[in-house]
Amino acid sequence: MQLDAADLTALIALCRAEIDLHCEHLSVLDSAIGDGDHGANMRRGLEAVYAEREAIAALPLPAALEKIGLVLVMSIGGAAGPLYGTLLMELGRGLPDAPDAAAFAATLGRAVEAVARRGRSGPGDKTLLDVLYPVQAEVAGRAAPARIAECAQSAARATEMMLARRGRASYLGERSVGHEDPGASSCALLTTTICLYLKEHAAP
Known part of the structure; x- marks a missing residue:
């Protein structure tokens, strides 16, 4: 996986556009179980x-x-x-500056664990980690970008229950059941955007 300056610029623009497009939906999700500002915060x-x-x-x-x-x-x-x-x-x-698939998967695993420590949470707690853990597993298994995107979307939907x-x-206790987690949703949106770009543009 090699990304040059043009790739990074394109990915930043695409992620910005995807969050802007779904900003209201993310805030609606957050209104049900949080402060209602996740979409606006992510857009900012x-x-x-x-x-x-x-x-x-x-x-x-x-860097x-x-x-x-x-x-x-x-x-x-x-x-x-x-x-x-x-x-x-x-x-x-x-x-490293030019990571191969194995280096990226290993580093992603450590990064996800760092997020878990920072949030004092883990799988099944209804957070963005419920997307990050399965995505990391797919990356470690060398899944294709389209498969990783599907995994992220499915994992976000699974947080609803x-x-x-x-x-x-x-x-909210039991009242939190029945609502998709907004952080998981934004994580799935960004993961999908990145994966679909890599599928179409990035060199293996």
Whole structure:
């Protein structure tokens, strides 16, 4: 997997557009079990990354990921900023400049565990980790990008019937069941956007 400056610029623009398109839906999901601002927060974060896209794209991939993570921490409100930021900063710190599939899978695994520690949560707690864990497993298994995207979408939908054990949604107890987790949903949207781009454009 090799990404050049053009790829990074395109991916930033596509992720920004996808979050903007689904901003209202993400906030509706969050209104049911949270503060109702996840869509707006994610849009603000992706806009901030987009504003720095040229500087980010000029960096080697590990440094670019770390920079994106830092921007998200500084611009996304609530719990999502630190969680997404941790994921990307840990990826950036752990990757070589030209990672192969094995290096990426191993580093992603460590980054997901860092997110779990940061959020003090794990699989089944109804968070974005319920997307990240199965996605990481597919990456480790060398699944095709389209398969990884399908996995992310399915995993996000599966959070609907989970009982929230972390975050504001956990205060609702049984009432959190029946609502898709907004963080899992935004994670699936971003994962799908990245995977479909890689399917069409990135060199193996």
